[in-house]
Amino acid sequence: MxxxxxxxxxxxxxxxxxxxxxxxxxxxxxxxxxxxxxxxxxxxxxxxxxxxxxxxxxxxxxxxxxxxxxxxxxxxxxxxxxxxxxxxxxxxxxxxxxxxxxxxxxxxxxxxxxxxxxxxxxxxxxxxxxxxxxxxxxxxxxxxxxxxxxxxxxxxxxxxxxxxxxxxxxxxxxxxxxxxxxxxxxxxxxxxxxxxxxxxxxxxxxxxxxxxxxxxxxxxxxxxxxxxxxxxxxxxxxxxxxxxxxTGIEGKMSSSSPDSAIYLVDDKETVRRKVMKYAFSGGQPTVELHRKLGGNTEIDVPFQWLYYFFEEDDKRIEEIKEEYSSGKLLTGELKQILVDKLNSFLERHRENRERAKELVKDFKYEGKLAKAMWEKVHE
Amino acid sequence: MxxxxxxxxxxxxxxxxxxxxxxxxxxxxxxxxxxxxxxxxxxxxxxxxxxxxxxxxxxxxxxxxxxxxxxxxxxxxxxxxxxxxxxxxxxxxxxxxxxxxxxxxxxxxxxxxxxxxxxxxxxxxxxxxxxxxxxxxxxxxxxxxxxxxxxxxxxxxxxxxxxxxxxxxxxxxxxxxxxxxxxxxxxxxxxxxxxxxxxxxxxxxxxxxxxxxxxxxxxxxxxxxxxxxxxxxxxxxxxxxxxxxxTGIEGKMSSSSPDSAIYLVDDKETVRRKVMKYAFSGGQPTVELHRKLGGNTEIDVPFQWLYYFFEEDDKRIEEIKEEYSSGKLLTGELKQILVDKLNSFLERHRENRERAKELVKDFKYEGKLAKAMWEKVHE
Structure with a gap:
């Protein structure tokens, strides 16, 4: 099955x-x-x-x-x-x-x-x-x-x-x-x-x-x-x-449920709100229990996002995993790590995006490869 | 039916x-x-x-x-x-x-x-x-x-x-x-x-x-x-x-049976041979019978071709019709009229075709309409 x-x-x-x-x-x-x-x-x-x-x-x-x-x-x-x-x-x-x-x-x-x-x-x-x-x-x-x-x-x-x-x-x-x-x-x-x-x-x-x-x-x-x-x-x-x-470890991020995704235009506050409110956590229901039992990184979406890409430092991701699993790191704290990573990523992205406006013509028409491709008919 | x-x-x-x-x-x-x-x-x-x-x-x-x-x-x-x-x-x-x-x-x-x-x-x-x-x-x-x-x-x-x-x-x-x-x-x-x-x-x-x-x-x-x-x-x-x-009054001229068609490249002798040999005639089997009974223009392909296009003169086509129907005009003579018309049409066409080589760029790219069309994207 x-x-x-x-x-x-x-x-x-x-x-x-x-x-x-x-x-x-x-x-x-x-x-x-x-x-x-x-x-x-x-x-x-x-x-x-x-x-x-x-x-x-x-x-x-x-x-x-x-x-x-x-x-x-x-x-x-x-x-x-x-x-x-x-x-x-x-x-x-x-x-x-x-x-x-x-x-x-x-x-x-x-x-x-x-x-x-x-x-x-x-x-x-x-x-x-x-x-x-x-x-x-x-x-x-x-x-x-x-x-x-x-x-x-x-x-x-x-x-x-x-x-x-x-x-x-x-x-x-x-x-x-x-x-x-x-x-x-x-x-x-x-x-x-x-x-x-x-x-x-x-x-x-x-x-x-x-x-x-x-x-x-x-x-x-x-x-x-x-x-x-x-x-x-x-x-x-x-x-x-x-x-x-x-919103959960199953499926794939989709534009059809906006709360399940972080958009590239989401501002700092929106990112914070979405992660804090919707991010599916592998943590325990209470601080007490969490301190005692620790979180489950396998199903914890903020951890998974950090692991996939947003925390590139291998030593640091291991630390986070250990601290979260052991209960030292709380759900809110883990989420905050992700919020900070996301926001600094998005801030940089948006700066690059502004500069991209000047570059569209190069990538599409005038850059070295683009120019050669417009002169070429694929037969 | x-x-x-x-x-x-x-x-x-x-x-x-x-x-x-x-x-x-x-x-x-x-x-x-x-x-x-x-x-x-x-x-x-x-x-x-x-x-x-x-x-x-x-x-x-x-x-x-x-x-x-x-x-x-x-x-x-x-x-x-x-x-x-x-x-x-x-x-x-x-x-x-x-x-x-x-x-x-x-x-x-x-x-x-x-x-x-x-x-x-x-x-x-x-x-x-x-x-x-x-x-x-x-x-x-x-x-x-x-x-x-x-x-x-x-x-x-x-x-x-x-x-x-x-x-x-x-x-x-x-x-x-x-x-x-x-x-x-x-x-x-x-x-x-x-x-x-x-x-x-x-x-x-x-x-x-x-x-x-x-x-x-x-x-x-x-x-x-x-x-x-x-x-x-x-x-x-x-x-x-x-x-x-x-080859016959039914159907439509087709490239798949070459004898049934006159190609634009067919030379004078080919045209003559094809018409004389393959053109379906509404005439009678012998000269004697034809003189007596006359030809049937309704099913005679050479006549139909002249009527469709190759004899543009309305008076002349009526004459031909009458002479053929009455038996005055023989099958071979009618075919010869078409052969001459076809050959003079094709000769003129081939002269025009030679000149066309110089004109391709105008019709495709540089003529007034062509130029305007290349500047236009249909959306």
Whole structure:
């Protein structure tokens, strides 16, 4: 009996990640592989040390190509939304580290078309406005403007379409419908969209590495079925676990329940209030009991958030764990640590976001990679 | 009992065009409407006089808009093929007349994408090569380079795609599949394509008139269902009958049986040989019988071709009809009249085609209309 569900539209229950690796047929990131990354990258990102990124497909081949000087490239994307939350930023933060350590090109697809065609309530004008807004948050993460190309489907389509017709010709409605949750009543735009999601994996004749939540894996199986017949590589992937929602350790942070997420625009007071009020605690009901029995870090969301990313110092996170488990650190105190970390992260993010406004044109059109990409038609 | 079939993929049997008007629910071009066209255009094209163009949708509204100074525009297209035959040119010749008389813009879509995605055997490189070749034949018809925009889907997609997503969002797989002959095994590119066929009907906020064979009518019913909800006009149409194949009065000229068609590249001797050998005759088996009984112009393909288009002189075609019916004109003589007409038409066409090479850049990119269209994104 299975007590969790993971697919591209839904993450439910307490996910057993070892089981998921078996189910999806992906590979675990073993200690050995982790060491190889450390050697190649010169260090290990906190999300690798803590096994937030825990699974992969063909990552060894990517590292081999890197080690042999053949190189690789990174690809990720974003379906624009009204506002991004902390969870949305996780893969970008990790991707930025990969780019920095491996000095590789990164392509970021902004799917303003898909978001519009998927949702009856949104206009194309909405999703393009959100695209601009989300791009600022993405740029704020700190990518290399000469090695990063951020493109919106509705703008870059001309350069992608010839190759998209070749990709599309290899995928029948039957093949895409299950993976993308389509049926007879789906509109014909959203049926075509999978081709546009696959094209960027073929932007270079090198291996493409996609960092993403493991729930996205099924999308790339289609790509892996057809890539080689078109003369490209099967997409490699590195998969993350899900940052738990504030309100409990199960599922995945979601925009549809605002109290469960910290938004990038949340001000200091909102962050404090949300964490204090909604963050699910592994602590005991009273101070007395807590001092006596200690908290449970396994189910404590503030601890998990610190562990996933917000407390990067390995020694310090161990201290926190010990002090909380032993009852020395109270729930309110642990929450305050997270509040401070979140607020200083968000403050820095918002400063970067302000500066990002000047950089949009570089990432989209005028940076070294962007410029080269606009001159290139993918066929 | 129905002894003919007409749909976008097949024309079979001897078409009863009056019945077809009822079946498709289109309107006949009445004497009254024809007179109105004559008044507006200053003359009547031979294909209108001879009722080759015989049916329409909303043509009155187009003429009303023209008469009131609101104007309209023309739209037609071509799925590129290895070589065009005479039948392919008929709608272009008529469209050229419409443009000349009404001084309106004309958009010609070259569906290199659709042709490629529809046919397992073709590469995109094939269909784009044919696109260039077919464009020469189209330009040779003599369109106004400042009022005509010829565009290939794979090139102009960026300017069409935002509006295409809006069109696509309004059409489900269920709705397009019957009309376009799609099913579960259709590829996802060809499923999306109907959106790209509809977008050009919305290139201007004026009525769009589409001259085409009546077999194409079903494609535009989808457009008529959704156009107004997007703030555009339902597409108007003017429908032609089918130029019969050389080999018999039934069906439609087809590239799949080369003997039944005269290709634009066929040299004088090939034309003579094909007409003499394959053209289906309404004459009698022997000269003696023919002199006595006369020929049947109703089923005689050489006569029908002369009547459709190649003998524009109304007095002369009546003479030929009478002489053939009375037995004065023999089958071989009638065929020779057609051979001479075809060869002089093709000679002129090929001269124009040579000159067309210099004009491609104007029709596609640099002409007055083309230039304006490249600066415009349809949203």
């Amino acid at each position: 299975q007590d969790f569900t993971v697919n591209p539209w839904e993450v439910k229950g307490k996910v057993d990640y070892d089981k998921l690796i078996q189910q999806f047929g992906t590979q675990p990131i073993t200690d050995e592989l982790r060491e190889r990354i450390r050697k190649d990258a010169g260090e290990l990102h906190v999300m690798l040390r803590r096994k937030v990124f825990f699974s992969h497909r063909d990552l060894e081949s990517v590292l081999k190509d890197y080690e042999e000087g053949k190189g690789f490239f990174l690809y990720t994307g974003r379906a624009p939304s009204l506002g991004m939350h902390i969870g949305h930023l996780i893969p970008f933060i990790f991707t930025k580290w990969l780019q920095e350590r491996f000095k590789v090109n990164l392509y970021i697809e902004i799917t303003d078309d898909e978001k519009f065609m998927r949702n009856p309530d949104y206009s194309l004008e909405d999703t393009r406005k959100w695209a601009y807004d989300n791009i600022l948050d993405i740029i704020a993460v700190g990518f290399d403007p000469d090695r990063t190309f951020i493109f919106q489907d509705t703008e870059y389509i001309r350069n992608m379409y010839p190759l998209a017709t070749k990709v599309a010709k290899k995928m029948t409605f039957s093949e895409v419908k299950a993976t993308f949750g389509l049926d007879f009543s789906s509109n014909i735009g959203i049926i075509f969209y999978p081709a546009l999601q696959i094209v960027p994996t073929m932007f270079e004749k090198k291996r493409c590495l996609i960092p993403a939540g493991i729930d996205q894996d099924p999308y790339w199986r289609l790509q892996r079925d057809i890539a080689e017949s078109l003369g490209y590589f099967k997409a490699s992937q590195i998969h993350s676990k899900f940052l738990p929602p504030l | 129905q002894d003919f079939t007409v749909n976008p993929w097949e024309v079979k049997g001897k078409v009863d065009y009056d019945k077809l008007i009822q079946q498709f629910g289109t309107q006949p071009i009445t004497d009254e409407l024809r007179e109105r066209i004559r008044k507006d255009a200053g003359e009547l094209h031979v294909m209108l006089r001879r009722k080759v163009f015989f049916s329409h949708r909303d043509l009155e509204s187009v003429l009303k808009d023209y008469e009131e100074g609101k104007g309209f525009f023309l739209y037609t297209g071509r799925a590129p093929s290895l070589g065009m035959h005479i039948g392919h040119l008929i709608p272009f010749i008529f469209t050229k007349w419409l443009q000349e008389r009404f001084k309106v813009n004309l958009y010609i879509e070259i569906t290199d994408d659709e042709k490629f995605m529809r046919n397992p055997d073709y590469s995109l490189e094939d269909t784009r090569k044919w696109a260039y070749d077919n464009i020469l034949d189209i330009i040779a018809v003599g369109f106004d380079p400042d009022r005509t925009f010829i565009f290939q889907d794979t090139e102009y997609i960026r300017n069409m795609y935002p509006l295409a997503t809006k069109v696509a969002k309004k059409m489900t797989f269920s709705e397009v599949k019957a009309t376009f002959g799609l099913d579960f095994s259709s590829n996802i590119g060809i499923i999306f394509y109907p959106a790209l066929q509809i977008v050009p009907t919305m290139f201007e906020k004026k009525r769009c008139l589409i001259p085409a064979g009546i077999d194409q009518d079903p494609y535009w019913r989808l457009q008529r269902d959704i156009a107004e909800s997007l703030g555009y006009f339902k597409a108007s149409q003017i429908h032609s009958k089918f130029l019969p194949p050389l």
